Amino acid sequence: MANQPRPLLRLKGHELLPADEDRRLEVGVYDVLLPCRKYEVAYKIAILGKVSQSLEFLLRLVKAVPGIEEGSAAAFFGFEQAEISYVLNEATGPGLVERREGRLWLTPAGDALFREGADDPSIYTVEERRRDLGFDLLAIAPQPPRAIDSVEMSLPELPIADPARTGKVGDRIFERFSRFFHELAERRDREQVQQPDLYSVDRVVPKDRFQVPVRVRVFAQASAPSLPEIDLSSWRAEHEISDRPQIESAAAMLIDDLKVNGNHIGVPQAYEVLVDLAPEFLKEFVTKSGLNVNRYWREAVGRAGEPRVDRKTVPIIGPLYTEANARRLLDVVDYGLRSGADQPEFLLSVAPQTRLWGATTQNRDTLSYLRRRIAAVAPASATELRAVCLFPGKAPWFVDRTFDEVLAADFSHLPPALEIMIVPHIAVAVLAHAPIGASSGYAVPFGWASFDENVVTRTQAFVADKLWTFMCDRETPDRLIKELQPRQKVESSGS
Incomplete structure (x- = not known):
């Protein structure tokens, strides 16, 4: 009897998730x-028209019977x-x-x-047009301002691989x-004219430059979160993006340039803060060496x-403003508001100290939603709720213009990978921006959000203790520290 092949023994790898859970x-x-x-583009279009019915019949007859006698043509019709x-005058007049x-x-x-391939004769008239049209300088494709x-x-620009080419776009x-x-084609041409065709482009005159925001969403498979892929569908339909491969490449270049080394941005220290502020929530994922990131990642994804x-x-997986x-x-803030806390100031x-954090209007919009939700539920206060x-x-301009106040610091004792959001006495969120499952790669925001009173109190105390490095002026940090102080004693039970 032939020897049966022995089954291979496969050791379980260190994949973040099995394929069926990806x-x-x-x-x-x-x-x-x-x-x-x-x-400014000056051009001509050839507009397809229709000949009169009697002329059409005559042309079709002469096309079918070249040299037909005039009397026979008259008798035929x-x-x-x-x-x-x-x-005949209608036919011979235009030649x-x-x-x-x-x-x-x-x-x-x-x-x-x-x-x-057409049986019917058609005539064309040529008309002149002149329009101001916008084109992007990467794909040289239509882009209305x-x-x-x-x-x-104040947002960053898409990188241009060859800036010299942008000066030759006019050609x-x-x-x-x-x-x-x-x-x-003009809307009136599309709606009122049958089949306008371009006859010639006569002149192109460059005019003002302008910029248009493009939304780049970043996705990744849960099994390989530090290997990002871009998505431009919020900007244009898929068939239009396929006509603009240069823009897709520029967006990919931008995201690829955001890859970091986890140790260089203090990822281990950021994980320690996640555990210290919510020890009961993360206790199942903590070992002697600290947070078991892969295990918590699988739990968070599931x-x-x-x-x-x-x-x-x-x-929480991903930025707070997705x-x-x-x-x-x-939802977390809504539950926190049920505690009856006064509206915060x-x-x-x-x-976090990661490039392009907050470089989206969705950050501003999320802050606006939070303000409206809190103002609608919590008792009104004498001061306006500020962000x-x-x-x-040094904060980039888009951060300055997103928030009402920005307090900068020359140095900070906070881990660069750490992000914290506090709605005082109501809710908090803490994230570490880290390559997951790799030592370097795209930094995925990853952590938790909570309305647990103990977690909120710990987080506020942690930030209040670090505020002294942001003391550009004395009044603002003092006001923040006062607001972050506990309003009532919270016993140290878990989260």
């Missing part, structure tokens, strides 16, 4: 500016002499039919009215206008993550 996660959102320019004379010795032939112009607000105008507009003509009365702390996480954060964000950011280093 899923796609949103791990980043960025708004970046696409450089564009307006061009049953025309009187006056009628056939009128139709479509030639009359010779009482017979009829199509001229080259008349024959050209019959397009290949729009008004942008103060946050958007390429002739070809690119032809490529996208039917997308650029959980729904929705807060409940008996689930006061929930996992649409899903913003809703989850609002501010919302406090401690920014304050603690930013280690």
Whole structure:
């Protein structure tokens, strides 16, 4: 009997998730500016029209029977002499039919009215057009300008692989206008004119430059979260993105440049803070060496993550300002508001020291949603609810314009990978921006949000203890410290 092959013994790898539990996660959102320019384009279009019914019948007959006698043509249609004379004048006037010795032939112009594969003759008229049109400077594709607000105008630009090429765009507009003509055709031409075709592009004059925000969403498989993939579907439809591969490549270059080494940004220290502030919530994932990140990651991916009365702390994956996480954060705040706490004076964000954190209007929108929700539920206070950011280093303009106040510091004792959001006495969220499952790669925001009173108190005390490094002026930090002080004693039971 032939020897049966022995089954291979496969050791279980260190994969983050088994294949049957893998899923796609949103791990980043960025708004970046696409450089564009307006061009005045002068061009001509050939507009397809229809000949009159009597002329059409005559042309088709002469096409089928070259050299037909005029009398035979009249008899074929049953025309009187006056009628056939009128139709012949309509045909010979523009040079479509030639009359010779009482017979009829199509001229080259008349024959050209019959397009290949078409039985019916068609005529064209040429009309001039002149329009101001926007094109991006990367793919040289149509991009209409729009008004942008103060946050958007301070966003970073998409990287340009070859900046010298942007100065030669005008020469390429002739070809690119032809490529996208039917997308650029005027609405009245599309609606009122049958089949307008581009006849010629005569002149291109460059005009003002402008910028348009492009939303880049970042996704990753849960099994390999530090290997990101970009998604531009919030900006344009898939078939339009396929016409703009240069923009897709620029967005991929931007995200690839955000990869970090976990040790260089203090990821282990950020994990320690996650555990110290919510020890009861994370106790099942802590070993002698600290937080078992892979195990907590699997748990976070598998959980729904929705807060409940008996689930006061929930996992968070991705930035707080993704649409899903913003809703989850609002739910956490709603539960926290049930405690009857007074409306706080501010919302406090401690920014991580990762590039392009907050480079999206979704950050501002999430803060606005929080303010409206708190103002609608909590008792009104004498002061306006303000958004304050603690930013280690010099804050970029888009952060300055997102928050009401930004307190900067030349140095900070906070781990660079750590992000904290505090709604005083109501709710908190703490995230570590870290390559998951690898020593380096894309830094995925990863942590928890909580309305547990003990977790909230610990987090506020932790931040209040670090505020002294942000004391650019004395009044603001003192006000923040006062607001972060516990309003009542909380016993040290778990989270």
